[in-house]
Amino acid sequence: MTEGLPPAMALFHMASGFYVSRAIHVAAKLGIADLLAEGPQSCDELAKVTGTHAPSLRRVLRLLASVAVFAEEADGKFALTPIGACLRTGVPGSMHAVALLFGGITDKAWSDLLYSVETGKPAFDRVFGMDSFSYMAQHPEEAANFDKAMSSFTSQIAVAVAAVYDFSTFRTVVDVGGGNGSLLAGILKANPSLRGIVFERPDVAERAKEYVKDDGLADRCEVVGGDFFREVPGGGDAYLLKHVIHDWDDEHATAILKNCGRAMGPSGRLLIVEGIYPLRIDPTDECRGAASNDVNMLVCTGGRQRSEDEFRSLLHAAGLKLTRIVPTPARVGVIEGVRA
Numbered sequence: 001m002t003e004g005l006p007p008a009m010a011l012f013h014m015a016s017g018f019y020v021s022r023a024i025h026v027a028a029k030l031g032i033a034d035l036l037a038e039g040p041q042s043c044d045e046l047a048k049v050t051g052t053h054a055p056s057l058r059r060v061l062r063l064l065a066s067v068a069v070f071a072e073e074a075d076g077k078f079a080l081t082p083i084g085a086c087l088r089t090g091v092p093g094s095m096h097a098v099a100l101l102f103g104g105i106t107d108k109a110w111s112d113l114l115y116s117v118e119t120g121k122p123a124f125d126r127v128f129g130m131d132s133f134s135y136m137a138q139h140p141e142e143a144a145n146f147d148k149a150m151s152s153f154t155s156q157i158a159v160a161v162a163a164v165y166d167f168s169t170f171r172t173v174v175d176v177g178g179g180n181g182s183l184l185a186g187i188l189k190a191n192p193s194l195r196g197i198v199f200e201r202p203d204v205a206e207r208a209k210e211y212v213k214d215d216g217l218a219d220r221c222e223v224v225g226g227d228f229f230r231e232v233p234g235g236g237d238a239y240l241l242k243h244v245i246h247d248w249d250d251e252h253a254t255a256i257l258k259n260c261g262r263a264m265g266p267s268g269r270l271l272i273v274e275g276i277y278p279l280r281i282d283p284t285d286e287c288r289g290a291a292s293n294d295v296n297m298l299v300c301t302g303g304r305q306r307s308e309d310e311f312r313s314l315l316h317a318a319g320l321k322l323t324r325i326v327p328t329p330a331r332v333g334v335i336e337g338v339r340a
Contacts, residue, residue: 018107023063024087025103027070028096032061033080033087036070040077097148105135105142109299122302132300137203147207150243151182157242158186160330161273167191167238170269174199174236176228176260177244180211181221183273184240188217196221197233228256234263242273242332246293247303250314257318261339270320270337277307289331311335 002010027033030050035041043061047054065072069084080088086095105128112123124132136143167173167187171194175184178198188196196217198208202225209223224233229252232239239260245253260270277294281287294305306314312322315337326334 019063020067020069021103021107023060024069024099025107026060027064027084028087028099028103030057031089032070032078033084033096034089036078036080036084037088040073040079042077046078093152095152097145098152100145101149106296106300110296113295113299116298120298122298122300124300133201137201143203144207147180147204147211150179154179154182154242155186157273157328157330157332158183159190160328160332161334162187162190164328165271165326165334167194170194170237172197172236173238173240174233174263175240175242176232176256177241178208179204181208181215181217181223182211183242184221185212185215185217187240188220194220197236198223199226199228199233201225201227228259230259232259232263236264236268238269238271239264240271240273245272245303245314246274246297246305247301249302249304250317253303253314254317257315257320257337261318261320264339266339268339270315272311272335272337273332274335275305275331276325276333276335277305277310279307286331316340 002013005013030052032046032050035046035049043054043058046052046061047057050057061070061078062072064070064084065078068081069087071079071081073079085091086093087099088094089096105124109122109124109127112127115121115126116123122131124135128135130138136146161183168191173184173187173194174197175181176199178184178200181198184196184198188194198205198212198221200208200223205223205225212218212221212223226232228244241256241260244256248256257270264270275290275293277290278287281291290305297303297305308322308325315322319340320337321340323336323338326336328334
């Protein structure tokens, strides 16, 4: 969006980027994409259904039309674009929950980014008066939306991981901090002889049980509640952690990895599914994704994105050894470890 612009104007576009992100959040809250799914509508029609002020709604939709989220037609009606269609609910590839998450509580936490830079502590804790995990436990609607948002990414990651990593030698995979079980579900579907265990906090485990049941995998996938800082279930051939380690500082991450090491047998495998922080950042979309996620962890959880060497050191501190990193098309790698 800034290519070819003078430096000052390019910086202005970056500084005012929140205009678009907050407009997307409003469109998601109002369900505009679902209303346009049947065809173009006028702002008067949309405002009547959403209970909004038509002239003001039109101004916001025109802003979104300027970045191809919607399209303004010759008769003044608004229509869906391929990008805007991703804001629909209940469709494959939906980003509706993502828009609500990042335009909602994540946006509020980022508003205090300076606090994190000054202290090294999560701004989320100060903004909401508690850490993000406690907040989710006390706000079930936000937690349910968080699950949906993570599933939007996880379903794509599951396909990518199952395609590049060979699970055929395993009998049981334990997904530690597995959320609602969508990653493990994808892997189980691709490996019919495999069994799985989703291990999560008790409140999350209850939601995961419903997901696993609805996915038709209850006969092959057990859901267990607990605390991975105390122990994780034994009996697994592989211990899977997707976007778990990046939530934590080195001390807490090492504690989780030690518990996984204790639980797995001598021939067990640890599989961390996360992005790898590049050695050098340049102005590419891949680097922006890595750096953005890293700062988001600083703001929201106190964690971080790590480089290959940092993962190697982390595993070593937990009595494990990094054996290889298997790249995937989903901008994450499968970081494989064994007992040292």
